[in-house]
Amino acid sequence: MEPPEPCPELFPGPKPDAGRREGRRPVRCALCGRPLTGAESRRTGLGPSCDAKLHPAGPDIRTRRHEVDQDPLPGT
Numbered sequence: 542m543e544p545p546e547p548c549p550e551l552f553p554g555p556k557p558d559a560g561r562r563e564g565r566r567p568v569r570c571a572l573c574g575r576p577l578t579g580a581e582s583r584r585t586g587l588g589p590s591c592d593a594k595l596h597p598a599g600p601d602i603r604t605r606r607h608e609v610d611q612d613p614l615p616g617t
């Protein structure tokens with residue numbers, strides 16, 4: 542009679558993919574092909590540098606100034 546095989550549930554051991562997250566497939570940047578790691582990058586399909594190339598930031602309206610001729614205020 543052969544000894545029974547041990548049940549894996551009773552003798553947990555290190556699993557070969559213990560460090561990897563289950564169900565997470567590699568996602569690559571649509572523009573340059575580098576692997577994406579951030580959640581927002583994975584969602585959009587673009588890395589931060591490629592996203593900045595395609596969608597540059599608009600001008601900051603707080604730093605944009607222009608001079609206007611004004612009449613002096615009365616009483617000053």
